[in-house]
Amino acid sequence: MIKKTYQVTIDAPVDHVFKTMLDKQTYKQWTALFNPSSDFEGSWEKGEKIYFIGINEQGEKEGMVAEIAEHIPNKYISIRHKGILDQGKEVLEGPAVEGWAGALENYTFEEISGGTTVTVDVDTNEEYIDYFDDAWPKALQKLKELCETRS
Incomplete structure (x- = not known):
């Protein structure tokens, strides 16, 4: 595995940024830069299962199966990827x-x-790597826009 780091500075309070990142409606907007149908199902609470999903060309739900390894409100979220969701099956x-x-x-x-x-x-x-180096900065810029226009 290779570790990549991406960063953005947002002119909004940390609690607003944290909430905007995780809120269902705004999550879909900033993660649309990865997949236009991006969404999640599940909970952001520590130890909980969460699905990061989208709809493929055949109209089927697919994506990532993960668990929230850590959740410290307004400070830190850690997601551990466990598998994939393929045609609705883990x-x-x-x-x-x-x-x-x-x-x-x-x-x-x-x-x-x-x-x-x-x-x-x-x-x-x-x-x-190339995909992430392109998509992550764009997604974080979208998060910044969402936070700064709604703060």
Whole structure:
């Protein structure tokens, strides 16, 4: 696994940024930069299962199966990826998941003079580096816009 880090500074209080990132409606907006049908099902609470989903070209739900490894409100969220959702079924082992199962996606929120710095640390493999290097900055810019226009 390769760790990639992305960061954005947002002119809004940390509690507003944290809420905007996780709220169902605004989550769909900033993560649309990864997948236009991006959504989640489940809970952001520590130890809970969560699905990060989208609709594929065949109209089927697919995505990632994960658990919330840590949740410290307004400070930190850690997501541990466990598998994939394929045609509505969990796949937790086998070739489709063995390259990245256990990968972490960590969000750190730091208050800085009235604003917030969001740092995202993502475990990935070589195959997704270019995609992440393109999509993450755009998604974080969208999060920034959402937070700054609604703060």
